[in-house]
Amino acid sequence: MRALVAVLAAATAVLGTAPAAMADDVRARQLTVHNGTFVDGYGREVVLRGFNVSGEVKLAENGFLPFASTADAQSSAQAMRQLTGANAVRFLVSWAGAEPTRGQLDQTYLAKLTDQMRAFLDAGIEVLPDYHQDLYSRYLFNTGSWYSGDGAPKWVVDLGHYPQENCGACVHWGQNVTQNGAVQDATSDFWHNANGVQDEFVSQATQTMQYLHDHLTADEFAGVAGMDPWNEPYAGRYDANQNSQTWEQNTLWPFFQRFRQAMDTAGWQDKPAFVEPSMFWNANISFERQTGGFLDTGAIGSRYVFNTHFYDELAQSGVLMPGKAGDGQYSTDFGTIRDRAQALGTTAIVTEFGHPLTGYTSDKTPTVDKAMYQALDSRLSGANWWSHPGQSGPVLSGTQWHWDVYSGQHHELMNDNPSKVQTIGDGWNGEDYSSVQGNQLRQDPRLLDRLYPAAVAGHTLAFTYEDRSRDGSQVLTWNSVPSSMPATSAIVGSGRYGVLVWQGSDLAAPTELHVPAGMNATVVSDVSSTRSGDQLLLAASPGLHYALVAEPSASPSDSQLAAARAELAQWAPSAATGTP
Template sequence: MRALIAVLAAATAVLGTAPAATADDVRAHGLTVHNGTFVDGHGREVVLRGFNVAGEVKLAENGFLPFASTADAQSSAAAMRRLTGANAVRFLVSWAGTEPVKGQLDTTYLAKLTDQMRAFLDAGFEVLPDYHQDLYSRYLFNTGSWYSGDGAPKWVVDQGHYPKESCGLCVHWGQNVTQNGAVQDATTDFWHNANGVQDEFVSQATKTMQYLHDHLTADEFAGVAGMDPWNEPYAGRYDSNQNSQSWEQNLLWPFFQRFRQAMDTAGWQDKPAFIEPNMFWNANLSFQKQTGGFLDTGAIGTRYVFNTHFYDEQAQSGVFMPGKAGDGQYSNDFGVIRDRAAALGTAAIVTEFGHPLSGNTSDKTPTVDKAMYQALDSRLSGANWWSHPAQSGPVLSGTQWHWDLYSGQHHELMNDNPNKVQTAADGWNGEDYSALQGNQLRQDPRLLDRLYPAAVAGHTLAFTYEDRSRDGSQVLTWNPVPSSMPATSAVVGSGRYGVLVWQGSATDAPTELHVPADMNAVVVSDLTASRSGDRLLLPATPGLHYALVAETSPSDGQLAAARAELARWAPSATAGTA
């Protein structure tokens, strides 16, 4: 988030202009968690939206770095801002990169990593570093294997003396998590600290975080949102008389507490740990779903963030969801995420979501991804939003998987085998998720460059966005304005639109919505709006406020009629009835 030069005066809804943002804008120092939301230095509620950077870290071709060079990182950061209006990235870090030799931090790797991270920080992004692993380590897999992993360095695997890996007749790489003995044994050893492996991980993580703290400027470090200690944790094997819930409480939660202390030691005491539950906690296949979500920890408080992922495994199976996603498809799934965060006394974020862009279920991708963004925006379906806005719930932050500059252009020696060079898609286990290839979008820009409330001066009561994205030639409209609001419907027409209702407060910076680059925004609000580049600004003023953002060219009479209609409707966001 960037601070703004002035607070705008309140008036009737007229869209004016404001100075464009410059590199001299001062970052609102440090995100914190308050009342279940992220809050910036101005006291505004913040929504983080962006992508994971990048699956390239799973590959050895560029030394477990997101980019081949700092220049590539800079061009990719600029492209992400220009093409999507994102304000955040989950920035992958590899243990194999930070500590290739036991006890020795690789400062060459860290220097390159820091420079690439700085490219996004200097472009105004909030950056969430993530210690990434899948299937524990690439070094568990033999050169002829069908699959590969990422995460732990070779010396960790060497000291474990694990059995020869095999997943049998697995048809998806993820099955290795529960069916590959070597992966299960190595993962179990980590949680039980066999050979002191968890001690060593926490030690190097402390040094890595200290390096980042010392080598970023104070302003750059302020843009680091926190740390994700471990991607998609799973037990490996449960102990006797143990299940997913007790494993979380007795092994995973103590690890996160250790990592929290490491953050404090390294100078990250003011930043939250973004902790993930058991990876199968929110699965939507019944035979995979497990209990969890930190049910026994009590309130974890604001020094932790509830950080989870969501993929539609039914849709990916090609069997359990034969059709496409529709309006409200994931309202319940993402509602569970909101509820768990509220019970834990903290904010929630969905740091991975998405659907494959090629393969036998990719025909579902436009609808699945739209439905996931819809569920991030509100816990309601479009059909129910206008009649029950008070049930909309908090707007969730999220980072889509993923943003790979080199998509389809890799040269990865799979498990270091020169006879198995991976070039297609993500270059890893046959996956193809990148929204980008060579700084060009591969998905509908209407889906990815979205209106969203980046910073709200007060408290968000309800939000929705109808992106009108496409499934082939079909326009997907899931949130039509009801016939009971004809003036509002006339202003919206057939174009994109969003609605924000909030209880305002008198902070020193305005409410800020990101506006898609190609959207000639028309605002219907009780406040005066101005536009600064891709930001729509509304003054920080106490009271109940509403803003409809559309892209038509209505007459003054139509605007006045819609304003009166919305003014009558908006109190339902607090009363709970239309």
């Protein structure tokens, strides 16, 4: 996302002299929400792409921190940038780690957390801290349990005197949410502020945010995107005559407003709260999805971001979606995300998505993950993109679940039981989602290292990227250039390609696209461009603009480039008018 000084210097001959104000790059780091999109200090529309760091926070083995050391965090941040071009991470934070004793913050934990967060900020990556919880707390579960949780510290559970946990015949850890009485009771108590536990959570969160504000430099703090107050909220138990819609309005939304005030108190007043709807809004199998998503709040405005997750539970079932994902598989689901954000008067981000890398449905993973990235890029299928580009919609920001450098190498005592040492996968409830092991990718780099519009000097009208990722030996091509554009099709050939159409503005910073490593890109555009490292810089200027970024098998001739420009110039206005 950031137009670094070295990049701008390389672009000077093409784009003009870079303003002196960009020398410290702080304006490029300061994200706000404006007109339904993220914007930086130059007014450019920003897309955030990256990963969650990391499910390791759910485990006790490294003290509820993402990494065993700052050195591991630094090498991980560098690897993420080099391997995927990520410009953002959702950075997990543990209440149990921050406040192991009521009213006393663990200063050592906060110092290590800050250092590990700084590793990503120093690598030029935007950081979104996330107060993470699943099943409320690990301390609800007995040492012989099949499952575990994370989030609240032990003292919170001790106050509740909850019944012996039991999920009965559950076949997935998530069923504890609605079938484990201890989890239900404890979660409900939090939302009802029993024993003052919600008061205490907000108090420690205020202090933690104040600590981060005070211990990061101003430039570093500028790279903190905001705060995710509570991962995957759920009522635990609904009150009488309550459903997800009324619970969101009468219980969850007041909590988020309260947390918003805490952010202001801690010096985060210029950063949005990334608020999540009821957790059952995050999948494609829940009946509650129709009654969630903050339907009754009205416009929440630019101080909040609509922050949702998405998992294909039909695909994960192995039965309800017997085949693999295909072109446009999630266009409707992610279109709903766009529509809810627009109705709420803000922007959206999908801070968790993905599919298991091992297990009996992992044969679907290459297609499921490709379809999710496709739906982030555009609300259209590949088959419909070229004919109806004006319906493409905003490009969604997203952070894939997840990036765990210790994947498959854990040593976690499940629920503190030395007889149940977890080593495989994520080390937590049998999951295996990490895109890396160590600093090596476990998924196709064509899928993860993507072309995307990191910052647009103006307004994005349409975007697509055909990554040509693989499902085994099969090349997945879902978006072919139409035969009506033969010159463009000839340049694209069988290689990766992306197209951006935007309404430009005369801003003090260029449009930036991240270009995948090893992509020897040919650019066909109506504006001047330059390449520096993994950034393609396109000159900022008013008017309707287009850019095709492709990797042809052979360098195209001047006449071929001219023919492609003519085709794209004739086609591009359809993205502005919404007509084919």
